[in-house]
Amino acid sequence: xxxxxxxxxxxxxxxxxxxxxxxxxxxxxxxxxxxxxxxxxxxxxxxxxxxxxxxxxxxxxxxxxxxxxxxxxxxxxxxxxxxxxxxxxxxxxxxxxxxxx
Numbered sequence: 001x002x003x004x005x006x007x008x009x010x011x012x013x014x015x016x017x018x019x020x021x022x023x024x025x026x027x028x029x030x031x032x033x034x035x036x037x038x039x040x041x042x043x044x045x046x047x048x049x050x051x052x053x054x055x056x057x058x059x060x061x062x063x064x065x066x067x068x069x070x071x072x073x074x075x076x077x078x079x080x081x082x083x084x085x086x087x088x089x090x091x092x093x094x095x096x097x098x099x100x101x
Contacts, residue, residue: 021066022062022065022066022069022070025058025062026062026069026070026073026074028058029055029058029059029062029077030077032051032054032055032058033051033052033055033077033080033081035051036048036049036050036051036052036055036084039051040084040088045088045091046091048084048088048091049085049088049091049092052081052084052085052088053085053092055077055081056078056081056082056085059074059077059078059081060078062074063078
């Protein structure tokens with residue numbers, strides 16, 4: 001029984017190491033975009049705008065921190081979020097106009 005716990009712990013530790021870094025960051029951002037999409041589908045435009053803006057900012061940071069990371073996917077998501085934020089500009093805080101991609 002002890003070896004199962006050891007194997008499970010080692011798997012969990014190495015699995016976390018394999019996803020650490022920009023892959024893990026991108027996955028978290030993608031999940032945030034999905035949350036924004038769910039809010040938008042549910043008629044919660046303000047909540048969607050907040051999620052999209054946070055995801056947009058996180059993608060910009062990811063691109064700045066690791067410019068070589070999956071450029072096409074990052075650019076696609078930034079464009080997607082830029083379009084969504086333009087649509088939802090009325091729901092953004094007044095200090096945050098829709099960002100330019």
